[in-house]
Amino acid sequence: MNQPASTRFHCFRNDAMADNDATALAERIRTGEVSAQEVTAAAIERARLAAPVINGVVAERYQPALTQSQRPGAQTGPFAGVPTYIKDNTDVEGLPTGHGSQAVTPRVAKRTSPFAEQMLSQGYICLGKSTLPEFGFNASTEPAQGNPTRNPWNLDYSCGASSGGAAALVAAGVVPIAHANDGGGSIRIPAACCGLVGLKPTRGRVVDNDAARDLPVNIISDGVVTRSVRDTAGFLAHAESWFKNRKLPAIGHVHGPSGRQLRIGLVLDSINGHPTDPETRQTVEQTARYLEKLGHIVEPMDVPVASSFPEDFALYWGMLAFGVKARGKKLYHPDFDKTRVDGLTNGLDRMFRHQFWRLPAAIWRLKRSWHDYQRHMNDYDAVLTPVLGHTTPPLGHLNPDVPFDTLFERLTRYVSFTPLANATGAPAIALPMGESSQHLPISVQFMGRHGDERTLLEIAYALEANHPWPILNQATWATQA
Template sequence: MSAPEIPQSCHVFCNDALGRDDATTLAEKIRRRELSITELAGAAIARAQAAQPLIHGVASADYDQALQTASTLDAATQVGSQPLFRGVPTFIKDNTNVTGLATRQGSLAVPEAPASDTSPFAQQLLAQGVLCLGKSTLPEFGFNATTEPVHAPATRNPWNLAYSSGASSGGSAALVAAGVVPIAHANDGGGSIRIPAACCGLVGLKPTRGRLIDNEAAASLPINIISEGVVTRSVRDTANFFEQAESYYRNPKLPAIGKIERPSGRPLRIGLVLDSINGHITDDITRRTVEETALRLEKLGHRIEPVPVPVHSAFPDDFALYWALLAFGIRANGKKLLHPAFDKRRTDGLTNGLDRMFRRQFWRLPAALWRLKHSWHDYAHAMAGFDAVLTPVLGHATPTLGHLSPEVPFDTLFERLRQYVSFTPLANATGAPAISIPMGRTPDQLPVSVQFMGRHGGEHTLLDIAYTLEASHTWPLLCDSNRHKFTTDDSLKDSLANPV
């Protein structure tokens, strides 16, 4: 008997409790008692079980506990105001602690031991009422730009299963794009919210440094490049997430984002960057998508002006060295930082190669750190006359699986990563906010996205732009594109039989 044919793409949108609704609509239906939380959790679990054999976005599941919690929430008497996203199912990335669930960091080097606590940011996320179904996949320690761990199946892009879902929040992005859940946790140390959002056609906002509560690892870095957030299918879910996050914790040093429900119509001055500082030319489909977005904004009354990249020419090498420093630190101190049973002999080729690179170049670190810290001032000065800057998210369209695998020889892999991840790291080093928005398609029907970078504290403006583009250029869900819908188990066919 021949092996079953693998479909080109997959989604699990259907006429169940989740439908094709975003998180905001689902939460409204729960509040109006049109849906129970148990019903919604059951639908999400059925979708996750159907999608997992092909997209592999779930690192570990806690479905029984999620259903038990959902039942308890349904039985509880609601008194006073409730969290906005109460009962909406989600996944939390597997580099963030949730009590009782293992945090493997996408690595064989970390043992599968349940966490004894819930990380500070996870507490901020869960305070919004979301129901955690389990952990989503990531590449080892979040270092790679594709979610292809050596010890587990690659996380596939739902739009085309032969391609990468991005990283390091690739599991979350794949699950949201495929319709398993409407919102999922992501974090970003060099583009890891924006890259998978771009690959999977989602909205991904990396906030200003300090906007949300930092987890312990971020707070201990010499330069905190890590930001927390979510990936979503609608601008309003992202906007509502940040508005609700501020009700849990508000950084008094930053202007409030507040509630944003629609575009303001205010004309903006927006800079335009097409090619990265590292010398690599942006590919044709990405460049065309950025240029078309600029033209669209001009027609809507905004002013677009080409600008140079606001950073020192040494930035690509400096950030690469900092990236390597993190790998060196984990391999050298993993037993203290991650788990007493951490085994550095089991780290993958990318982590090992970065570690070796740092050991060869460590003498450059003091000057590199000085320039990276100073990049905040360079960026703020360059942005003084602009509301935002429009750039590609990535140097070229989403690659096929294998192109960025950690099993590729390190020198080849590292050069590929430098060409691909050439626009996102600047926001991490400078602490600026940046958002990824889907605006085009490749011939292989993969999303192509653009990035807007804002002033420090300027998330409100970025969400304003995102609302404007969503209203004028509504991006399709995967189920809108007449793509292949699949089921993998006869027992699930009844619940997934009626595509939306």
């Protein structure tokens, strides 16, 4: 049975953007086929169409963006003139930052944060800020007050999180690429829910944002969500030309699959004791068969981390919530009001307070996970896993107003594969490889060796070429112009 058209939304149109990815759009601007002004105007029109439906934008700068697009020579770089959004936990000069929380009064930033500066140096035109759940703690972009950000594939379902607004905007066709960041899966989860490519880089691959620098275990990486592998590869290559971490092997610009035969480990169930749901398992197993047909060796492997990892990461998650409440006035602004944080933040804070004495050992083990993972990866080029423990849930399932014990249980069942890459610092990529019975994307995850984003991109190119994933209503976009 086909999904009712009324539950889907997109704004692909017969305008200056068409259905181009960022690479194609940048080339059309560079050759003069379309102007940056025409593209920016088209993106703004799409954003206005999408705003009341998917609710992915929290702050806009449309007139300044138009003005910027009209200035000759104002856009330089490989993606000059391509419109984008920056996530609302990252400062952009002249735009407010609210962190998705009612406890924070958004203040206009006086400077652009280090990663946003690195990204925007590629020539993108920033249209505004995209939505996220409070402080990025949840796996669905649903505020306790206000409207949720909706999944364009089915408006009754979650778009994932924490980079939910970014993923919804890219999937719906508002922009071809958007900023995302990832402290436990927040690039890969919304990419998986919305049928996008989402790569979490190796720790230290891009410049650290302010929030990452003071953490005892730096679990945060910044990146992008895109509709094509080449956009992600192009972003990463040009980010590397702006900042090169000499402790990591260079990636370069990856343009396609390699001819190497790879040995890929297969993990179907998480170590947290919750089995993967049948539809997700089937998608991962089918992807393994695709890889074998491409000549790779795929074999089951043990989860490359200690059995204590889920509890240790949960405690660290709670520590972050405790830190936000305890130090919010210093971290954000003197008028930070901890009484206005949502139920998830409060619950994580309480959970941490009851177990805080375990933190030193948990941090030691989380730091040690880098070595455990590296040892397991000696015999493998990559690991194939689900992104999530089950298919995308409907809105409300992960709402912060759900009683904390229930919500926490749901989150640990759902977000059971992505945190490992954050603690170990390994690169990981989400790719849409299937479709659920609810006609929503189902994605798989590949994790790589430290510093080896190249292999992940090569795998992604091969799967994209041999088993291309759908773009939302791509076949019908022209009829909606």
